[in-house]
Amino acid sequence: MELNPKHKNLRLLHDSWHVIAAILIQKLGQNPVVITVADIAQIDGNSITVQETDEGVALRLVTDAEAQRLVAEEDAKVEEQQRRLQSELPRHPDDRGGQHLTTDPNDPELKVVRQDGQQAKYLVLSEEERAKGFKRPVRCSYFHLPCGTTTTMGRALAETWARDPAFYGATFCVRCGDHYPVKEFVWEGTQQQLGT
Numbered sequence: 001m002e003l004n005p006k007h008k009n010l011r012l013l014h015d016s017w018h019v020i021a022a023i024l025i026q027k028l029g030q031n032p033v034v035i036t037v038a039d040i041a042q043i044d045g046n047s048i049t050v051q052e053t054d055e056g057v058a059l060r061l062v063t064d065a066e067a068q069r070l071v072a073e074e075d076a077k078v079e080e081q082q083r084r085l086q087s088e089l090p091r092h093p094d095d096r097g098g099q100h101l102t103t104d105p106n107d108p109e110l111k112v113v114r115q116d117g118q119q120a121k122y123l124v125l126s127e128e129e130r131a132k133g134f135k136r137p138v139r140c141s142y143f144h145l146p147c148g149t150t151t152t153m154g155r156a157l158a159e160t161w162a163r164d165p166a167f168y169g170a171t172f173c174v175r176c177g178d179h180y181p182v183k184e185f186v187w188e189g190t191q192q193q194l195g196t
């Protein structure tokens with residue numbers, strides 16, 4: 001049995017097994033190495049694992065049970081990595097501190113688009129204006145229907161939406177990396193469209 005068949009090291013083994021065999025013959029100091037039926041029978045129930053180490057590529061013979069455990073471990077690592085990547089997606093300007101927000105509708109940076117697709121600044125209602133009361137609950141996360149991704153924003157933006165639900169005509173999706181009309185979004189966990 002082979003561990004992790006899609007691993008690039010294993011692909012390398014497939015492509016150049018004769019090179020590997022030559023290296024092993026050299027290392028073992030046995031020439032020729034004769035493989036008997038008994039040898040093959042003995043190897044049954046074992047797996048080769050291929051691992052990149054600091055010294056080189058390590059080939060290890062393990063039992064199938066051990067191999068299964070290693071595969072599960074490897075899968076968990078990949079999953080963890082994907083989870084981390086997901087959480088590193090750019091967030092809405094929000095928590096990058098107040099410097100990405102402005103209460104001035106003529107702020108030229110409202111028209112500047114950064115490399116990640118977000119505006120250099122976002123317009124929000126002043127704290128004074130927001131303090132006058134919310135027309136909707138303050139919600140920080142919304143869901144982009146076309147791609148199924150949730151974007152989270154900071155307090156000032158969320159409170160601006162809550163104070164004036166029609167304030168924004170479009171909003172940012174972290175996955176799509178662009179702004180889309182509010183009708184493409186619902187508030188996270190609800191069926192309620194943004195802007196309504």
Ligand SMILES: [Zn+2]
Nearest residue numbers: 144147173176
């Ligand atoms: Zn999207």
